[in-house]
Amino acid sequence: xxxxxxxxxxxxxxxxxxxxxxxxxGYSFTNHWIGWVRQMPGxxxxxxxxxxxxxxxxxxxxxxxxxxxxxxxxxxSTAHLQWSSLKASDTAMYYCVRVAGxxxxxxxxxxxxxxxxxx
Amino acid sequence: xxxxxxSPGTLSxxxxxxxxxxxxxxxxxxxxxLAWYQQKPGQAPRxxxxxxxxxxxxxxxxxxxxxxxxxxxxxxxxxxxxxFAVYYCQQYGSSPLTFGGGTKVEIK
Numbered sequence: 001x002x003x004x005x006x007x008x009x010x011x012x013x014x015x016x017x018x019x020x021x022x023x024x025x026g027y028s029f030t031n032h033w034i035g036w037v038r039q040m041p042g043x044x045x046x047x048x049x050x051x052x053x054x055x056x057x058x059x060x061x062x063x064x065x066x067x068x069x070x071x072x073x074x075x076x077s078t079a080h081l082q083w084s085s086l087k088a089s090d091t092a093m094y095y096c097v098r099v100a101g102x103x104x105x106x107x108x109x110x111x112x113x114x115x116x117x118x119x
Numbered sequence: 120x121x122x123x124x125x126s127p128g129t130l131s132x133x134x135x136x137x138x139x140x141x142x143x144x145x146x147x148x149x150x151x152x153l154a155w156y157q158q159k160p161g162q163a164p165r166x167x168x169x170x171x172x173x174x175x176x177x178x179x180x181x182x183x184x185x186x187x188x189x190x191x192x193x194x195x196x197x198x199x200x201x202x203f204a205v206y207y208c209q210q211y212g213s214s215p216l217t218f219g220g221g222t223k224v225e226i227k
Binding site: 044045046047059061062063095100103104105106107108109110111112 | 120152154156163164165166169170175207209211214215216217218219220221
């Protein structure tokens with residue numbers, strides 16, 4: 001059974017750094033892109049970026065390029081999303097997703113990680 | 120960037136009724152690379168449809184997708200109580216990947 005299990009909720013202050021994680025299991029982790037999707041409170045879905053665990057290739061949405069870093073550690077089947085300096089506007093639910101094959105739709109979703117940034 | 124516009128914003132229907140949700144793209148979506156997701160309150164989204172009309176694994180056949188080019192439709196033939204949720208379309212034909220703003224299907 002394919003599962004994407006994310007790390008727990010975080011409460012941070014503006015300016016702090018953060019790295020959240022997503023562990024994939026039940027499939028060959030290196031053969032599927034892993035993506036991240038943001039959902040701000042009461043709002044819709046926004047694609048942020050993807051990483052290919054096999055060779056760590058990354059692609060970003062222009063809206064998030066330079067704002068976050070996506071990465072993957074294939075030795076532990078885990079993908080990461082990180083910020084170097086959080087803002088209050090980063091407060092949101094973040095979902096990791098498995099990309100289906102070579103077509104960039106999302107067939108499995110993590111449970112979400114709620115990030116709250118507040119002074 | 121392809122902008123996806125979903126309509127209506129909210130659909131108020133009764134169980135057993137037919138739901139028709141629209142997703143319109145600002146430019147043609149190549150190869151009908153259009154997916155639909157369902158999100159219930161407090162849950163992660165779930166894939167329903169990919170390739171505009173192919174149902175994902177385990178999705179009941181009351182859900183169907185159609186369309187091509189710039190106009191796509193998700194139809195729920197007979198609403199079950201568990202179908203009341205928010206539905207999003209997503210195009211994956213070109214980068215950046217984009218989602219529509221969602222349609223909420225609520226109980227009338």
